[in-house]
Amino acid sequence: MSYVIFGKRIASEYLSIGTLTLVGVGSWLAMRGNKAADAAEKSSGEPQITANSSAEEAFIRDYVKREGGKAQLSAGSPPAH
Template identity: 40%
Template sequence: MSYVILGQTIKNEYLALGTMISTGLGAWAATRGGSKKAEPQGAGKAALEKVKEAVPFNASSSEEENLLDSIRKFVADAEKEDSKH
């Protein structure tokens, strides 16, 4: 079977292939990432400091305070180890 488009006879197979190819190319173009520039070294630390200031941790019991202290110590140790590398 074929269709007449703008005075030209076009077979069904060509219409199907054109539809599949254009869909594939459209999906490929939509999923491509743009060119991303590298983030400056100090930018990540500034954001981390902002978050630390914005989110206060207030303990309601001594057990919770001990837990928060151990978490703070773990994070500090991880930051020290990360700065060594």
């Protein structure tokens, strides 16, 4: 079976190949991420903190510092279930 698109006959096989290609390329583009944000996060060594106030930011930094120390202490031992 074929379809007429813009005055040309196009076989259904080509339409299906084109559709699958567009979906695959679109998925790949959507999942590859933002290289600039990834590079900035890797270079700073800390995750980016988005807080609404300076008090909230201080609380988050304190919590990460406290819990980060616990994670480093237990990194050598297997997790308890």
